[in-house]
Amino acid sequence: MSDRPRVGIVGTGFMGGVHSRAVTAVGATVTAILGSTPERSAEAAARLPGARPAADLADLLDDVDVVHLCTPNHLHARDAEQALAAGVPVVCEKPLATTLADAERLTAAAGAAALVTAVPFVYRYHPLVREARARIAADPDAGLWLLHGSYLQDWLGDQAAGNWRVDPALGGGTRAFGDIGVHWCDLMEYVTGHRITRVLARFGRAFEERGPQGARGAVRTEDGAVVSFETDRGAIGSLVVSQASAGRRNRLWFSFDGPSTSYSFDQEGPEQLWIGGRTANTTVLRDPALPSAHAERFDPLPAGHPQGYRTCFEDFAVDVHAALAGRPAHGLPTFADGLRAARISAAVTASAANGTFTEVPT
Numbered sequence: 001m002s003d004r005p006r007v008g009i010v011g012t013g014f015m016g017g018v019h020s021r022a023v024t025a026v027g028a029t030v031t032a033i034l035g036s037t038p039e040r041s042a043e044a045a046a047r048l049p050g051a052r053p054a055a056d057l058a059d060l061l062d063d064v065d066v067v068h069l070c071t072p073n074h075l076h077a078r079d080a081e082q083a084l085a086a087g088v089p090v091v092c093e094k095p096l097a098t099t100l101a102d103a104e105r106l107t108a109a110a111g112a113a114a115l116v117t118a119v120p121f122v123y124r125y126h127p128l129v130r131e132a133r134a135r136i137a138a139d140p141d142a143g144l145w146l147l148h149g150s151y152l153q154d155w156l157g158d159q160a161a162g163n164w165r166v167d168p169a170l171g172g173g174t175r176a177f178g179d180i181g182v183h184w185c186d187l188m189e190y191v192t193g194h195r196i197t198r199v200l201a202r203f204g205r206a207f208e209e210r211g212p213q214g215a216r217g218a219v220r221t222e223d224g225a226v227v228s229f230e231t232d233r234g235a236i237g238s239l240v241v242s243q244a245s246a247g248r249r250n251r252l253w254f255s256f257d258g259p260s261t262s263y264s265f266d267q268e269g270p271e272q273l274w275i276g277g278r279t280a281n282t283t284v285l286r287d288p289a290l291p292s293a294h295a296e297r298f299d300p301l302p303a304g305h306p307q308g309y310r311t312c313f314e315d316f317a318v319d320v321h322a323a324l325a326g327r328p329a330h331g332l333p334t335f336a337d338g339l340r341a342a343r344i345s346a347a348v349t350a351s352a353a354n355g356t357f358t359e360v361p362t
C-alpha cells in the first residue's frame with residue numbers, strides 16, 4: 001500500500017479534526033468524511049481538499065485505505081466491526097469499546113483479518129517519553145518500585161457543562177478513568193515495562209447533578225478516580241484522575257521512582273524530562289540528536305522549537321502509515337493495547353464498586 005493512503009474520517013468533532021490534520025500533515029489524503037448528519041459531513045468535507053461527504057459508513061469504506069473512528073464511544077465497536085468485515089484497517093479513538101467483551105471481540109476480529117489497527121495513545125509519541133523508556137530499559141538496576149502520577153483536567157469543572165461522555169449509555173460505565181486514566185496507565189506500562197496486576201479504586205464526583213440550572217440530571221459516571229495498584233515486577237503505584245480540577249487543563253504527569261534514579265515527565269511541559277539522582281538532578285531537553293528521538297522516522301523540530309500534542313498525532317500517523325506499508329512502527333499502539341486498557345478499566349470499575357483489590361489479567 002502506498003505511503004500516501006486514502007483516509008476516511010468518521011466523526012467531525014474535535015478529534016475528527018485532530019486526526020484529519022495529522023494524516024494530511026504527513027502526506028495522506030482524507031478522501032471521505034462522515035458526520036452525524038449529511039450537513040455535518042458536507043461542511044467537514046468542504047474544509048478538506050480532496051474529501052467527499054460519505055452517505056454512510058459502507059459508502060465511506062468503499063474507497064479508503066484506512067478509516068479513523070472519531071465518534072462517541074458507544075459507536076466504536078459497531079463501526080470498527082463493520083470496517084474490519086469490509087477488510088479496511090482501523091484507527092479507533094480510545095476507548096476501543098465501552099465493554100470488555102466488545103474490546104475482546106474486536107481485537108480477535110482484527111487478528112483474524114490480519115489488518116493493521118491502532119488506538120491513539122498518542123502521549124507515547126512525546127520524544128522525551130521515548131527517552132525515559134530508553135533510559136529505563138538501559139538501566140536494569142533502576143529498581144523502579146514506586147510508580148505514581150496523575151492526569152488532571154478541568155473542562156468538566158462547570159456544573160452546567162454537559163458532554164456525551166457524562167452519559168454512561170454513550171460514553172461507557174467509566175468516564176474520567178475510561179477517558180484519560182487509560183492514557184496514564186498505557187504510558188506507565190509502555191515506559192516502564194511493568195504490567196498492572198491488581199487495582200484498588202475509588203470513584204468520586206464534583207457534582208451529583210449536571211446540566212443547566214433548572215434542567216439538571218443525576219450524574220452516574222465519575223468525575224475522578226483514585227487508584228492504587230501493584231505490578232508484575234513488585235512495584236506499587238498510585239494514580240489520581242480528574243476532569244474537574246480547576247487550573248489543570250491537560251496535565252498528565254508521572255514519576256517513576258527507583259532508589260538511585262527517578263524519572264518524571266509533565267505532558268504540559270513536554271520539552272523536558274526530569275531525572276532525579278541522589279547527588280544531582282538532571283533535566284534532559286528534547287533534541288533530535290537524542291538516539292531515542294527516532295529522528296530518522298519522524299521529522300522533529302530542532303531543540304528549542306517546542307513540539308506538542310499535534311506533533312504527537314502526526315508521528316502517530318507516520319507510524320500508522322508505516323504499518324500500512326508493511327514497515328516497522330515501534331511503539332504503535334494497536335487494538336491489543338486498546339484491549340489492555342479495557343481490561344484495566346473493567347478492573348478499576350469493579351474495584352470502585354466492590355471496594356476490594358481486583359485482579360487485572362496480564
Ligand code: SOE
Nearest residue numbers: 094153155179180183243250
Ligand atoms: C477529553 O478528556 C480528552 O479529549 C480525551 O478524550 C483525550 O483522549 C485526551 O488526550 C485529552 O482530553
